Amino acid sequence: VGRRDASELHVVLLAGGSGTRFWPLSRSARPKQFVALAGPRPLVVDTWQRVRRLAPPSRIWVVAPARHAGRLRRLLPQLRQDRLVVEPLPRDTAPAVVLACEAVAARAPGSVTAIFPTDHVIRDPGSFEQSVRTAVAAAAQGGLVCLGIRPDHPATGYGYLDCAEPPSRRRAVAVRRFVEKPDAASARRFLRSGRHVWNAGMFVWRVDRFLAEAERVAPEVVLPVREHRKGRRGAWARARRVSIDYAVMERARDVRVVALDAGWDDVGSWDAACRLRVAAGDAGAPHLLLDSPGSAVFGSGGGRVVALVDLPGVAVVDTPDALLVVPRGSAQRVKEVVAELERRRRKDLL
């Protein structure tokens, strides 16, 4: 335990999940992390490159359902077969994180492990690395460390971490409490306080410390996962379907936070994807956008030319079997489109 293991950081990437917010480019069989939302490559590939600054392939683990294995191997040729941890069924993040940490602990019980989603954008990988190094040092001393995003607007769509003092990139500070998605007035107060950061679902801890805390506060997750690892059929399905935040982090001892100011974006909708594309000066070559500022074209690379005229702030999403055109301000309504396709029993498009 301690310095040596801690310098050997392990990384766990969470590549499960599914969603409807990026239809038609993302589908039930191809969730958001497999889509090139913010740049030319799928988000999971950007994530892999980013964490390669932190660890060699031998210490990078990916948790995902079996149906993503082929795609992960194609996209991440450096991913080692024995570092792919298969979730038998989706059970939210807590069982997946516990499963991966048990796998890491079996090889390197005292090691520090960092947990990252694979469907976020981080524009400044250098700053990201710096925050992670700070978090690793704090984790080596026993803390369960969250990376917290300093808010730049009073978002009501994220959970917040209320810290004992203003968080920093250079040292970990104690978390006082987890706050669920706040109302607008609370969000404005949090923004002014300087003590609140967004919970981005990125964690760094010693696996032994984490598993001990998890077993204490969430045995309904940990025990079925351990039985599953022993080969007990049906055990996985008994693990509680719950998020890692709710199941463990909100109840754990010695939870700390390190600030992350690295151009983080969780790319929550086509609106956000357009914002990122436009900011990157990439509205989608070779397309032809005539007086359509703030618009962007997303496609599966079929080589079609899209011409957009006098349509500012619109997302065009072009796939072989479905096309979406939506103003950025209406991006949330994509789920209504998906619901309508479900009503029409168009499983082929979902």
Place this chain on the structure above:
Amino acid sequence: VGRRDASELHVVLLAGGSGTRFWPLSRSARPKQFVALAGPRPLVVDTWQRVRRLAPPSRIWVVAPARHAGRLRRLLPQLRQDRLVVEPLPRDTAPAVVLACEAVAARAPGSVTAIFPTDHVIRDPGSFEQSVRTAVAAAAQGGLVCLGIRPDHPATGYGYLDCAEPPSRRRAVAVRRFVEKPDAASARRFLRSGRHVWNAGMFVWRVDRFLAEAERVAPEVVLPVREHRKGRRGAWARARRVSIDYAVMERARDVRVVALDAGWDDVGSWDAACRLRVAAGDAGAPHLLLDSPGSAVFGSGGGRVVALVDLPGVAVVDTPDALLVVPRGSAQRVKEVVAELERRRRKDLL
């Protein structure tokens, strides 16, 4: 001459031309009349069905460039091989009309012939037939008869016919003069006058009368066309490139007009195409238009589903290699898209 020949009406359909206003569904090799703009079938097919009320296939002629011959045979299986009159090169409408009328005259010199564009919509074929019958009777007596559309708004995009008295569907009235596209104030005055109708490029005349007038006022068209018919190489290219209105009708004697109130629409842009589709209750099944009234989806039938959210009054035009999204009010700007593709040397898309 007279009653017998006149009852044997010949019809000439003008199927040449090209345009950029319906890109990307219409292309240089596939002009507007070959596109299903207003309904499920290409406009040329609707036109054929409409004129079949007036004449059997043995008396329906089609003038078109050779490159459209294959498509015409496919779309119009009843078109007789020897009724397809080939334009060697596009030279506007005057040479094409003279060429077709010479061909008709060679078979039935005293017959009445009606000339129709193939890229217009006429919603009421019964009323159309009635106006044509009136025109045929007037033409049998020697008049060169225009079908004139009674204006329902002060359009500045059409030429007008200024008539000696208010035009009617039941009898032909004399045309006083042809008026080029007017300014807005004149167009309002014309609308109020009751004596002005739009020139829709539809004519009915005895071919002998027409050819005599054409030879008198436009020998620079008629003589090269006759030489071309005799097999003189290069003669066609010497025919003046000019419209039939300008070359002949504006100068001819005994020009008359019969009113046409048959739901005529020249479908001048994607705006008009949307209007027709929406009026027909066909926004483009199986597409999914969410809070997008007045919008319509046009496609080449590839079976893709288009989802449009919160975008009222937008045309979506979906083809295998190019996609256009344009608000109806910006439909005129499609030509800028085409110009930009020309600059980019994307001949494959034009």
